[in-house]
Amino acid sequence: MHYYDERLTDLVFSYMRDRLAMDPVPLDHPGVKDKLDAALAGLITAEGHDPAKVLEVYADQLAPAVISADSPRFLSFIPAAPTKAALLFDMVVSCASLQGISWLEASGAIAAENQVLRLIADKAGMPASAGGCFVSGGSAANLSALVVARDTARRTRPGLGVPRVAVSDQAHSSIINTLNIIGAEALVVPTTGHRLTGEALRAALEADGGRDVIAVVATCGTTNAGIVDDLAGVAEVARERDLWFHVDGAYGGAGLFAPSVRDLYAGIEHADSFVVDPHKWLFAPFDCAALLYREPRLARAVHTQDASYLDVLHTEEDEWNPTDYAYHLTRRARGLPLWFSLAVHGVDAYAEAIEKGIELARRAAALVRGSEHLELVVEPTLSVVLFRRKGWQADDYHRWSQRLLAGQIGFVTPTGWEGETVARFAFLHPGTTVEIVEEILATM
Amino acid sequence: MHYYDERLTDLVFSYMRDRLAMDPVPLDHPGVKDKLDAALAGLITAEGHDPAKVLEVYADQLAPAVISADSPRFLSFIPAAPTKAALLFDMVVSCASLQGISWLEASGAIAAENQVLRLIADKAGMPASAGGCFVSGGSAANLSALVVARDTARRTRPGLGVPRVAVSDQAHSSIINTLNIIGAEALVVPTTGHRLTGEALRAALEADGGRDVIAVVATCGTTNAGIVDDLAGVAEVARERDLWFHVDGAYGGAGLFAPSVRDLYAGIEHADSFVVDPHKWLFAPFDCAALLYREPRLARAVHTQDASYLDVLHTEEDEWNPTDYAYHLTRRARGLPLWFSLAVHGVDAYAEAIEKGIELARRAAALVRGSEHLELVVEPTLSVVLFRRKGWQADDYHRWSQRLLAGQIGFVTPTGWEGETVARFAFLHPGTTVEIVEEILATM
Numbered sequence: 001m002h003y004y005d006e007r008l009t010d011l012v013f014s015y016m017r018d019r020l021a022m023d024p025v026p027l028d029h030p031g032v033k034d035k036l037d038a039a040l041a042g043l044i045t046a047e048g049h050d051p052a053k054v055l056e057v058y059a060d061q062l063a064p065a066v067i068s069a070d071s072p073r074f075l076s077f078i079p080a081a082p083t084k085a086a087l088l089f090d091m092v093v094s095c096a097s098l099q100g101i102s103w104l105e106a107s108g109a110i111a112a113e114n115q116v117l118r119l120i121a122d123k124a125g126m127p128a129s130a131g132g133c134f135v136s137g138g139s140a141a142n143l144s145a146l147v148v149a150r151d152t153a154r155r156t157r158p159g160l161g162v163p164r165v166a167v168s169d170q171a172h173s174s175i176i177n178t179l180n181i182i183g184a185e186a187l188v189v190p191t192t193g194h195r196l197t198g199e200a201l202r203a204a205l206e207a208d209g210g211r212d213v214i215a216v217v218a219t220c221g222t223t224n225a226g227i228v229d230d231l232a233g234v235a236e237v238a239r240e241r242d243l244w245f246h247v248d249g250a251y252g253g254a255g256l257f258a259p260s261v262r263d264l265y266a267g268i269e270h271a272d273s274f275v276v277d278p279h280k281w282l283f284a285p286f287d288c289a290a291l292l293y294r295e296p297r298l299a300r301a302v303h304t305q306d307a308s309y310l311d312v313l314h315t316e317e318d319e320w321n322p323t324d325y326a327y328h329l330t331r332r333a334r335g336l337p338l339w340f341s342l343a344v345h346g347v348d349a350y351a352e353a354i355e356k357g358i359e360l361a362r363r364a365a366a367l368v369r370g371s372e373h374l375e376l377v378v379e380p381t382l383s384v385v386l387f388r389r390k391g392w393q394a395d396d397y398h399r400w401s402q403r404l405l406a407g408q409i410g411f412v413t414p415t416g417w418e419g420e421t422v423a424r425f426a427f428l429h430p431g432t433t434v435e436i437v438e439e440i441l442a443t444m
Numbered sequence: 445m446h447y448y449d450e451r452l453t454d455l456v457f458s459y460m461r462d463r464l465a466m467d468p469v470p471l472d473h474p475g476v477k478d479k480l481d482a483a484l485a486g487l488i489t490a491e492g493h494d495p496a497k498v499l500e501v502y503a504d505q506l507a508p509a510v511i512s513a514d515s516p517r518f519l520s521f522i523p524a525a526p527t528k529a530a531l532l533f534d535m536v537v538s539c540a541s542l543q544g545i546s547w548l549e550a551s552g553a554i555a556a557e558n559q560v561l562r563l564i565a566d567k568a569g570m571p572a573s574a575g576g577c578f579v580s581g582g583s584a585a586n587l588s589a590l591v592v593a594r595d596t597a598r599r600t601r602p603g604l605g606v607p608r609v610a611v612s613d614q615a616h617s618s619i620i621n622t623l624n625i626i627g628a629e630a631l632v633v634p635t636t637g638h639r640l641t642g643e644a645l646r647a648a649l650e651a652d653g654g655r656d657v658i659a660v661v662a663t664c665g666t667t668n669a670g671i672v673d674d675l676a677g678v679a680e681v682a683r684e685r686d687l688w689f690h691v692d693g694a695y696g697g698a699g700l701f702a703p704s705v706r707d708l709y710a711g712i713e714h715a716d717s718f719v720v721d722p723h724k725w726l727f728a729p730f731d732c733a734a735l736l737y738r739e740p741r742l743a744r745a746v747h748t749q750d751a752s753y754l755d756v757l758h759t760e761e762d763e764w765n766p767t768d769y770a771y772h773l774t775r776r777a778r779g780l781p782l783w784f785s786l787a788v789h790g791v792d793a794y795a796e797a798i799e800k801g802i803e804l805a806r807r808a809a810a811l812v813r814g815s816e817h818l819e820l821v822v823e824p825t826l827s828v829v830l831f832r833r834k835g836w837q838a839d840d841y842h843r844w845s846q847r848l849l850a851g852q853i854g855f856v857t858p859t860g861w862e863g864e865t866v867a868r869f870a871f872l873h874p875g876t877t878v879e880i881v882e883e884i885l886a887t888m
Contacts, residue, residue, distance in 0.1 A: 001527035001727065001789050001797060002874050004465040008788075012532040013457060016539040021448040025540075031551030033762050040559050044783075048790030051529065058556075058784070063540070065552030066777075070541050077549075077753060078774075082541045083445035085495065088456040090538035094781075095460040096469075096507070097514050097526045097534075097729035105521075107475030108509030112502075115484050136580035136731070137774045147625050173749035174773055180746075181591050181771065183627030224753050279774060283445065285541035286776040287580070302624075305617035308860030309521060309668050309868065312845070318477050327625065329618055330522075330581045330723060332730040333510075337538075339488075340502070344452075345445050346492030353445060401756075416752030424753065430446050 008051050015055060016091070020084060024431060027073045027408045031065025067411055069286075072431035075440075076413040078223060078251050081353075081429035082285040082337070089340035090285045093333055100134075100333030103319035104312065110320055113335035116342060120276060121292050123256040125269030132292040132299070133322035134335035138250030138277050139174040141291040144303065144326035145273035146178055146215065148293065149244035151302045153214035166204065166216040168196035168229065172248060175217055187213055194225060194378070198233020205241060215244035220265055221252010224415055224424075226361075226384035228252060232267030239270070247271040250289065252382050254281030257347065258354040261382060281354060281383075281428045284338040291326055300324045357383035357427040364425055364437045371441065377417055383427040386417055389444045394421035400444065410440045452495050459499060460535070464528060468875060471517045471852045475509025511855055513730075516875035519884075520857040522667060522695050525797075525873035526729040526781070533784035534729045537777055544578075544777030547763035548756065554764055557779035560786060564720060565736050567700040569713030576736040576743070577766035578779035582694030582721050583618040585735040588747065588770035589717035590622050590659065592737065593688035595746045597658035610648065610660040612640035612673065616692060619661055631657055638669060638822070642677020649685060659688035664709055665696010668859055668868075670805075670828035672696060676711030683714070691715040694733065696826050698725030701791065702798040705826060725798060725827075725872045728782040735770055744768045801827035801871040808869055808881045815885065821861050827871040830861055833888045838865035844888065854884045 019025075039061035043054065069080040082090075092098070100109040113134055121130040135141050150163050166187045167175055179186050189196055189204040196218055205213060216238050218229040231247065238245040247253075247268055253276025255261045256268070268274065274292045278284035293299045304324045313321055323329050342350065361380040368374045368387045377386035389396065397414035398421075404410045415424040423444070425437070463469075483505035487498065513524040526534075536542070544553040557578055565574040579585050594607050610631045611619055623630050633640055633648040640662055649657060660682050662673040675691065682689040691697075691712055697720025699705045700712070712718065718736045722728035737743045748768045757765055767773050786794065805824040812818045812831045821830035833840065841858035842865075848854045859868040867888070869881070 001529065001785065001793055002525060003528065004467060005528055008529060008532065009461060009464060012536060013461070016536060017453060017457070019536075019539050020453060023448060030548055031555065033551070033555070036551060036555035040555060043787045044559060044563055044791065046790050046792045048786075048788050048793065051788045054784060054787040057787075058536075062552035062556055065555075066542060066550045067548075068540070069543050069549070076756075080541050080543070081446060084447065084449055085445065085452060087539055087541060088452065090541075091535040092456060092460060092463075092502075094534035094538050094729055095463050095531055096512070097524050097531060097723075098510060099513050099524070099730050104474055104511075105513070106510045107477070107480060108506035111475065111477070111480035111484060111509075112506055115488060119488055136584070136776075137772050139772050140580070140584065143625070143771065151624075173754065177747070177749055177771065180595075181587070182625055277774070279541075285538055286543050287774055303621070305621055309857070310617065311860060312520075312842075312857040327587065327621065328581050328583050330721070330731055332580075340498060341445065342492075343487045343498040343501075344492050344495045346490050347488065348490045349445055349492065398756075413753070413756040416755060 011052055011055060015059060020087065025068045025071050027071045027411055028064050028067050029405065030067065036061065036065060072429045073410045073436060075425045075427065076411050078280045078426055079428055080279060080286065081283050083283045083341045083345065085344045086284045086337040086341040090337040093336050098333045098336070100322055100331055101329065102313045102321045102323060106333060109333035109336060110322060112339045113333065114320060116335055116339045117290060117292060120290055124271065124274055126271065126274065126292060126294060130292050130294055131296040132290070133325040135289050135291055135326045135328060136287045137289050138275055140326065141275040141289040142174055142248060143178045143181060144291060145246050145275065147182055147327065148273065148299045148302045149215040149246060150182055150184060152244065152298050161212045164213045166201060166213055168219065170194050170222050170227065171217055171219060172223055172250070175248065194222065194227050196229040196234060198230055198237045201234055201237045210241060213243060215246055217246045217248055220247055220249040220268060221255060221382050223251050225378060225386055226252060226380060226382035228264040228381055231265060235267040235270035244272045245270055247274045249274060249276040251277065251280050254354055255382050257351045258358060259351065260355055260358060264381065278338045282338060282350065283341065283353065288334045288338065293325065296325060303327060305329060353430045356430045360427045360432060360434065361385050363434050367437060367441055374441065374444065377422050385425040386422050388422045397421050397423060404440065404443060409443065410436065412440060455496055455499060459503060464531065469512045469515050471515045471855055472508050472511050473849065474511065480505065480509060516873045517854045517880060519869045519871065519876070520855050522724045522870055523872055524723060524730065525727050527727045527785045527789065529785035529788045530728045530781040534781040537780050542777045542780070544766055544775055545773065546757045546765045546767060550777060553777035553780060554766060556783045557777065558764060560779055560783045561734060561736060564734055568715065568718055570715065570718065570736060570738060574736050574738055575740040577769040579733050579735055579770045579772060580731045581733050582719055584770065585719040585733040586618055586692060587622045587625060588735060589690050589719065591626055591771065592717065592743045592746045593659040593690060594626055594628060596688065596742050605656045608657045610645060610657055612663065614638050614666050614671065615661055615663060616667055616694070619692065638666065638671050640673040640678060642674055642681045645678055645681045654685060657687060659690055661690045661692055664691055664693040664712060665699060665826050667695050669822060669830055670696060670824060670826035672708040672825055675709060679711040679714035688716045689714055691718045693718060693720040695721065695724050698798055699826055701795045702802060703795065704799055704802060708825065722782045725801070726782060726794065727785065727797065732778045732782065737769065740769060747771060749773060797874045800874045804871045804876060804878065805829050807878050811881060811885055818885065818888065821866050829869040830866050832866045841865050841867060848884065848887060853887065854880065856884060
């Protein structure tokens with residue numbers, strides 16, 4: 001199993017080259033359990049099988065039952081649009097099983113990852129001290145950061161009760177799950193136009209008393225609607241009240257690279273911790289989230305693991321161990337694909353590609369406004385567009401969504417907005433054209 | 445950035461083929477920060493660079509500053525030894541940025557991952573109901589499982605105080621960090637010969653009263669010494685006391701596939717949750733951990749995320765959403781490389797490769813016993829060997845370890861054992877030979 005096998009390599013390389021060259025990739029369909037189970041039956045045996053046969057099962061039966069998140073017609077949830085350079089370098093990371101655990105073991109990988117983290121910190125205007133690591137996703141990043149917020153408060157606030165975290169009523173589901181995991185309670189702050197403001201936060205803290213509130217979570221780009229909170233206002237209240245200021249930019253953080261919307265992020269430079277997922281709008285493959293701390297030493301105090309066999313990792317002053325900055329130990333060097341792609345294409349190409357999604361959202365909104373039977377639900381801020389088909393109920397949207405997918409016209413799932421089911425586009429693939437949008441709207 | 449580029453593809457494919465064909469891979473060296481920073485300086489600019497130049501920086505400057513965890517001479521921490529088939533399929537997952545988030549989106553990938561989870565559950569003797577998902581590492585898996593243990597207890601035990609979890613004094617550092625994160629306290633159970641027994645657990649619970657103890661964590665294969673706890677005894681006490689029985693087999697769980705040691709795992713069939721990392725001894729690339737629950741519905745009650753735009757995911761009865769079984773949302777289909785390699789090579793080849801590490805540990809122990817200036821610290825159980833060089837102090841071990849690495853003879857870092865610094869081998873690469881072991885021992 002551990003020897004180089006030319007035939008196996010040729011076989012898989014050929015499949016991969018074909019996949020990379022597909023333009024566009026097919027959207028594909030949901031699978032049927034019985035059919036998939038039948039295709040898989042008997043594949044794992046004592047003796048094994050011809051790799052060509054196994055790859056054929058994958059290519060013919062399994063792969064078509066995975067909706068391609070990197071299709072320009074995938075407009076649900078948050079799509080993916082990895083650059084070819086990022087995909088190729090993710091394959092390099094795979095082929096060498098490249099780890100990025102500790103400075104002792106993986107300084108070459110970590111130094112490159114840190115170059116990207118520095119770029120992101122600079123875009124956010126965070127100080128020279130800022131640093132962190134790449135983790136597997138936004139959930140892991142939010143959890144890791146909020147544990148640091150909690151334990152820092154425990155150290156600095158004697159007599160702290162059950163810690164509480166101020167969150168907007170629009171915060172992502174992973175924030176609520178995180179608070180449950182770390183044993184914190186939410187102080188839910190009502191929003192105006194689905195946007196958390198400093199004013200609303202101040203009012204909520206005053207009304208509540210704010211006892212044991214240790215942190216506030218703001219979002220720059222809600223997943224559901226792309227709304228950017230009033231970061232400057234929230235940062236000001238956080239400073240007044242000595243709250244940890246966490247900014248969840250899992251989806252929308254990439255907007256920092258887009259000049260046309262950069263102003264919306266004013267105040268992010270005050271973040272104590274900041275999360276952005278390169279596997280979303282920074283065009284990296286799954287799975288990769290960037291986590292930055294204003295003062296990384298606070299994270300070290302919480303996340304450094306202590307075990308006899310790990311003692312050798314903690315000897316040098318200028319070491320940078322990604323394991324010290326999040327809740328993980330073993331980790332793939334998952335920041336490298338973004339590093340390679342950025343080095344090859346340059347930052348301007350990223351800005352341009354991100355602007356393309358924002359521009360498409362504006363054009364889609366204009367198309368909606370221009371159609372008699374459609375209605376914009378909210379003006380798009382970033383690259384998400386919410387709209388309704390006049391007269392449609394929830395069932396209509398769901399049937400329409402299934403029809404679109406069955407016809408391979410688009411993967412566009414409805415969402416909820418103030419109790420109503422509405423249609424939603426999430427744009428970020430530069431290959432998504434206004435013609436595709438028109439084609440989809442014409443089916444409503 | 446999003447178009448297929450033949451030259452770029454050729455360039456990277458050629459690098460990858462060379463890396464795959466290296467036999468053995470070089471061990472390589474720790475990097476020097478200033479040198480790495482100099483190599484990286486100016487690589488991320490507005491305009492970008494020729495990919496050949498960027499790849500050259502990686503290949504010549506960065507990659508040699510990552511110690512190859514897949515070298516047969518990497519014997520520290522827990523090494524890696526991905527099969528070529530697993531590496532190649534991890535590259536397939538990369539090239540398509542293949543996700544495994546929800547049944548709706550990725551049933552083809554999830555069905556194959558579930559086939560592997562079923563195989564592992566069968567090896568452990570877990571019931572037909574068992575299921576779970578692949579997560580990024582042992583830490584994430586332990587956290588996800590223990591949160592389910594905690595929240596299940598909260599539902600079923602009214603009046604529960606601060607939850608407590610019984611852990612052995614040998615449990616992995618990530619367990620202690622997990623308990624801190626989830627707000628649980630540890631009831632530390634003393635071990636006999638570094639092994640947690642049912643008897644010791646019962647005694648500790650009786651002495652303590654056991655109030656609010658909701659779970660017990662047993663380890664099958666401690667990272668430091670490869671010791672397997674008395675799973676049957678612990679399971680019995682867990683049943684008596686209605687404790688959640690979590691088994692951490694991040695490293696050693698793979699021993700379930702090895703007939704020569706399978707008896708040591710008796711009792712694992714009673715686990716409520718069980719973790720094994722394929723990126724360790726199941727020969728998958730970084731990063732991949734398997735998490736299994738006896739009753740997956742208990743995990744769903746905790747981990748299912750609730751958000752408007754996710755509503756469409758939770759409609760069908762026979763769906764299996766990996767997001768419901770751990771603390772993550774977006775995820776790479778990280779179980780597929782193991783699936784492909786198992787399907788190609790068959791389970792027997794895995795058993796054989798795992799036995800090879802165990803056999804090598806026995807032979808290394810014999811070599812140590814046969815040497816006048818060496819001494820076995822503890823009889824090896826799985827594939828870790830602890831031994832001392834008579835007369836050496838901590839500094840001697842550290843200098844020796846650095847010498848070995850500088851000479852590219854081995855990456856063998858010392859560890860601690862009962863307050864003493866000792867030498868440690870962790871075997872699992874089938875390419876590690878007894879000659880390599882002899883070569884290393886000869887330097888002491």
